[in-house]
Amino acid sequence: MKSLFADQLSSLKAFGEPLTVSLSNELVKLLSDQLYQSPLKAVEELVVNAYDADAKVCRVFVPAPSDTENDFIVIFDDGVGMDYEGLVNLWQIGRSNKRDENIQKMLKRKQIGKFGIGKLASRTIAYKLTHITKTGNRILSVTVDFRDFKDNPSATTQPVITSVREIVDKDFFNTNVRLSKMLDACGIKPEEIGGTKYKTWTLAILEDLTEKARKIRQETLHWILSTAMPLQSDFVLFLNGTKVLSSKEVYEKWVEFNISELPAERLKALQESTGEKWSNEGNYLKSASFPSGVSGSVFVTKPSLSGGKSEDLIRSYGFFVRVRGRLINDNDPLFGLKPLFFGLYYRFHADIYADDLDEDLKASRETIEDTTIKDNFRHLLREIFNHTNHLYVKAQAAEDEKRDKKEGERNQVSPRLVEYQVADVLVENTKSFIGSEADESWFYLSLSSNDKLDDLIKTLYTPKREKYTYQYINNGPTARIVKFDPASSTFWINKDHEFAAEFINEGVSRLLQEVVTAEALLEVYLRENQVSISAIGKILEQRDELLRSLIRDHSYSFETIARRLRDAATDKYELEISLVVAARSLGFTATHIAGAGNPDGLALFTEYPGGEKKITLEAKSSIDTPSLVAIDFASLQEHVINEKADGCLLVAPNYPGDSQEHYAAQRRANNLKISCWTVEQLALFVESAEKRQFNANNILDIALTAFTPDEVTAQIKSLFEQPIWDKRSLYRAILNALRHLGGRLMDSPRTIDLVAGEVSRDKEFLGINKESIKEAASELAGASQGGMTFRDPNIIMHVSVDELERRLINLTKGTSEPRRLSSFSKHE
Structure with a gap:
């Protein structure tokens, strides 16, 4: 084994009292193996020490894995050196004198090191660490061997004693072969360090390298150091002779x-x-x-x-x-x-x-x-x-106005409104996963992996955009309306949120997508403009409640009305209102009345030439099945008589089961002609109204002829078993048939027979008849705004199928390609 420089220092003159380092082996291993696991971090810590010492130049040498000649790591800096007291403080683990008032006055820069434990990162890459330092006219050195810190079963710490040595002979840097080799590797001439070129300096030498040190890749270390370098002109860093530029310079x-x-x-x-x-x-x-x-x-x-x-x-x-x-x-x-x-x-x-x-x-x-x-x-x-x-805004506008891109590629939605903003808030916040909720998670932004955050930021800053998609999930009615995952370019819309549920199937889902996009990015904009986290949370909570409240105030969609009806089963006043709204959605002119001696509501329907039909509406809310006393059929019949109505529709969560009370309820309902519906039955009826073309007549047919819960259940079941096609699905199937026929039989008109043949291939319409398809085709033509004409048996197209889909979107409740191709989102 080669003679280590640290061992050669023992021949030099001791200076002052030996240093006492009180540190357990367990702590050394804990800090080096857990807090500083990476060998790259160890080198970075030594560079930070150089910066903290106000160095203008820092030179680092780390051998490549293939380098068998050089078995050492060296870090040189020309910052403030250490005297004897400085070396004593150097090995006071758990505190650092860098931030003491007197030290701060001497130094120009803000100090990073605070606890004096960064040097222990060296244990990750070497067993021996030597510091040689000059301040004033004196050059001192001290070596610590990390293996001297022994495990002690008694849990008492055995201090390690090490001597401070003084280098008196200035030629020592020329005559010591190993030291000269280290200086040369670091890019320092022996005469410079021993002479007057540098008034103060420090040399950190690491020897007896670990396996981790031998595996340090030069390219990776260079990148790590470049990301640690600020845009600072008075601190120059070299790695193996190559200047390390801040990654921000490029x-x-x-x-x-x-x-x-x-x-x-x-x-x-x-x-x-x-x-x-x-x-x-x-x-x-x-x-x-x-x-x-x-x-x-x-x-x-x-x-x-x-x-x-x-x-x-x-x-x-x-x-x-x-x-x-x-x-x-x-x-x-x-x-x-x-x-x-x-x-x-x-x-x-x-x-x-x-x-x-x-x-x-x-x-x-x-x-x-x-x-x-x-x-x-x-x-x-x-x-x-x-x-x-002014120049910044002008430059952004110029980029936004570039005309050299094709349709669907030019960014109408500028990256500075989306990607750059998201990247900025992720970069600006050291706790990038902290957001605006009480538990400090993001309100809308979804970040999956801190390890990949740097890659995500780089991607967001690149000019090329990954088009965004909108996916629908069931997260429950109390969850957020959207979660935005920038890593996958996906907006996850919560179908159960009241606002989303109102618009998701109403042919305006594109508008819903734009609303949730703006809502998710609002959080980003607020963070970018330095609004406090607590204020952001309060603002977004209020906006969320406003969106929900607006939908509760004026519901349009059948799905929302059905859901509100179900939710109101245990709320007396809300069930009354929801019943009236449900009747209105099915075609009645319905009014909420309530009050003592009055029905909860009235529903009128006029059919020509049949005349006017009127029924009273009654709601009996209950957590469980209401008792016979609570229903009071006699009072309900009195309301019918007073209003000169044709019948009564009663809605309750449930009715008494197989018991004496059940039979009594059946008998009274039948005798007094009170049609007994459950909340779920009416909700299902409303929910299916548009698909199965249910209307007020269907309600009247049941309400005026079926009275007991069993009779109502039987008639509703029979109605749902009738082969009535989901009209929205049938409309879309006809449009798909026209699309599939495109380019085929160009010498023949599009006829109802051709379309029927295509539609009947769909499993959903295996038993459909031609008359149902003709009726649907006629309805499509009437709603197409001039895009299509139906003259039996011919279907005449005046626009493309894509344009026809756009014009019929309010009827089909489907999706369509936008007229202008998007560079922001995918159409799915």
């Missing part, structure tokens, strides 16, 4: 310009707001407050610059104001301006150089005083931001 840009290019109208606005004349001079904007000039550049990316691992180091969006090379607003992206245009905010990056602000810097050198020059500077930043937004 983002496609909407806008890019130099601030000296601000147009004349912006400079005029600046003059009005600051009282000073502004001019473009070379690459600078100058005024009385800024005689040296303000320079800089701006760009706007298509993907958001917010979020990601690089946010741990420093933000990549907003203004970056530098005074004599020093960043003065690292925690204030807008330099005190109010955040406007959030769609732009997280894509906006501006590097601004204003050395004339130097005189206004506070002693802390972190913020500037409230002065005229500061106010004027903010006016300048506001004009830069507003001009950028």
Whole structure:
């Protein structure tokens, strides 16, 4: 085995007292094996340490799996080094001195490390970790062997003692062969590190590498480090000699310009707001407050610059104001301006150089005083931001207006309204799975796997759109109206939601789809515009209740009316109203009356020449079967007499079964001519009205001739057994037949016989007769708005089958291709 550099350090002079590291092996393994399982994360942590030390340059060497020559990992940085106390603090596990007040004053950047445990990630890739560091005129080193931390059955921690060594001989970096090899691999010359080029620096050397370290792939590590790199010009990272650029540097840009290019109208606005004349001079904007000039550049990316691992180091969006090379607003992206245009905010990056602000810097050198020059500077930043937004909106509009795409490919629904917005909120929120409900899950958005979130964001930011689909599921009446899964480009519509149930079969399902799309994206827009999670939850809850309430207030669909009837079985007043609405849906002129001595409602139907028929409507709600006393047949007959009605239709959840009370109920109903229906029977009748062409006459036929529950049940059963075809299905079958006949027998007219032959192939219509098909064809022609004529036996088409389907959608309650092809959604 090769001699390790860590072992060679033992020959150097000890400095100060030995370090005591109190750490159990169990904790080392816990942190390294569970908190930092990835060898890539271990390297990333050491790079973060370099950033925290205010390094301008960080050089990393990691051997490739095929590299058998180099058995070490090295990280060099030119940041603030450590003295003896710094090395002591380095191995105080569970705390970090990086954020102590005195340390913060020395450093320029926001510090990331907080608990001092990141270095334990090194245990994932190596057993020995050596730090060599320079500060002042002294170079110190310390080595920790992670195998020295032993398991202890007594649960007491045995401290590990390690010595701090001083490197006095500057030629040591040239004469030590292994160290020279490490420096060379890292891209550092021995004379540079031992000389005066770097005033302070730190070298982290990892030896006795683990199997995980030997399997690190260069491409993967480079990508990991690139995602961790912010758009920061004063921190340069090299991996095996190759510069690692922030992954955000390759983002496609909407806008890019130099601030000296601000147009004349912006400079005029600046003059009005600051009282000073502004001019473009070379690459600078100058005024009385800024005689040296303000320079800089701006760009706007298509993907958001917010979020990601690089946010741990420093933000990549907003203004970056530098005074004599020093960043003065690292925690204030807008330099005190109010955040406007959030769609732009997280894509906006501006590097601004204003050395004339130097005189206004506070002693802390972190913020500037409230002065005229500061106010004027903010006016300048506001004009830069507003001009950028103008260019951003213009660029988006230009992309939306591209005319070089075919129909169905050009985006009428811009990605900035859908995909980019969703991607932005996922990037901007570190807890990207947190949403607006009380339990902090998303209200409408459905995210299945955190592991694939990065891939999803990348996909959403790509120009090519995966067309959206709408699927229908039964999630229960209290569940949300929609769940939007951006990963599969699917909107899952809850068929049981009151609003969805009202429109799902009414030939306007496309409108329903558009409503749920807007509703799902409203949550995204609110998040994008920084509305609080609790406020979003409240808003969406109120909107959901409003949608439900509107449907309860005015129902149209047979399915909704039937469902409301079933739901009202135990509610006295709601059952009365639902009964009247059900009668109205079947063709009666129905009125809700109620009140003592009155029926619950009246239903009138006039047939010519048969005249007017009137029945009273009575509702008896009950959790269980109502008792005979509760029904009070005599009072119901009195209502019939008082209203001069022809009969009475009584609805109850159920009636007494095989008992003395049952026979008494049967007898009274028959004697007093009270037609006894269950809630379920009437609901089923309403639900089937459109499909089976039921109407008021069918109700009257039963209500005026069948009175006992058994008689009513028998007549309803007989009616449903009659071979009456579902008209909507028959209409659609005829249209399908016309479609299948397209291109066949071109020299023959489309006749009812040809269509009947096609329709009868369908299992649903095996026993159908030609007269039923002729009747349906005639109805289709009458409703086709000139698209089709039926002159028995010929069916004459005046439009395509697709257009005929569109014109008949209110009759067939089906779906049809839109007249303009969509680039947003699939037609299914």
